[in-house]
Amino acid sequence: MTSLNFDDQDGILRTISDAPPTHYTVKVQSISLLTKHNMEKYESGDFEAGGYKWKLVFYPNGNKSRNVKDHISLYLVMSRATAPQTSSEVSAVFRLFILDQNNSNYFVLQEPKERRFHGMKLDWGFDQFLPHKAFTQASNGFLIDDTCVLGAEVFVSKERSEGKGERLSMVKDPVMYKNTWRINNVSKLDAESYDSNTFIAGDHKWKMQLYPKGKDNGVGTHLAFYLVLAEPKSLPPGCHIYAKFTLQILDQLNARHYHGKGKDFA
Incomplete structure (x- = not known):
């Protein structure tokens, strides 16, 4: 049997508990298939604790993005569905569990201080939750019949607003x-404006907007054509979206597009 490290020199509290996790338990079966199919991690479904939604993220072969070797990694992640805005944060104390199926008790890891979750830091946990050798050794009971059982307890201690703030996110590629948008019977259009069907691009809903008789200074002299957000009120207050776009009108006789200069949308 591989001995477990209960030395708290790294500041992590390690204990054995007979009580199951208060808030969530997940049974992960066929762990060997995760490796076989190159599935680096497993994300649990959402669970609720302290008025927020959370999930467990498990790396059976260690979190390679953090250069973890010879260990399993386990993290508590706040769901984006209930995550606080950039200028706010939620402080929580949590414990993460793994079941010893031989003895029906749990090996538990806990950091001694609360952690702060916010829009730019949604995950906390343990890169080196358990040595891989200890995890796979049957006498320890953590991995039996290619199955392990994980769990979590989360205790939200406080919420705090840090004042105003903002976040810029850019898409690399x-x-x-x-x-x-095909428009029929243009000569019979008599309304001030018309909207295309809504379409999705870049995780946002958009539509095209046509003013047959022009708009503002172009009324009576030009056709006006716009790209607009379909649901602008769904954005958080003060949020801006930047997009580069080009609007085109087809020359149906020569099968060419006539278009003006592309623009940046904000």
Whole structure:
């Protein structure tokens, strides 16, 4: 049997508990298949604790993005569905569990201080939750019949607002999206404006907007054509979206597009 480290010199509290996790338990079966199919991690479903939603993220072969070797990694992650805004944070104390299936008790890891979760830091946990050798050794009871049982307890201690703030997020390799709008009987259009069907690009809903008789200074002399957000009120207050786009009108006789200069949308 591989001995477990109960030395708290690294500041992590390690204990054995007969009581199961208060808030969530997840049974992970066929762990060997995760490795076989190159699935680096397993994310549990959401669970609620302290008025927020959370999930467990498990790396059976260690979190390679943090250069973890010879250990399993386990993290508590706050769900984005209930995550605080950038200028706010939630402080919580948590414990993460793994079941010793031989003795029906749990090996538990806990940091001695509360951790702060916010929009730019949604995960906390343990890169080196358990040595891989200890995890796989049957006499320890953590991995039996290719199955392990993990759990979590989360105790929210306080919420705090840090005042105003903002976050800029850029897409490194944006995907080009195209959408076509066919408008029939243009000569009979008598309303001030018309909207295309809604389409999705870059995780946001958009629509095209046409003013047949022009708009503002162009009324009566020009056709006005716009790209607009379909649901602008769904954005958080003060949020801006930057997008580079081009609006085109097809020359149907020569099968060419007539278009003006592309613009940045904010």
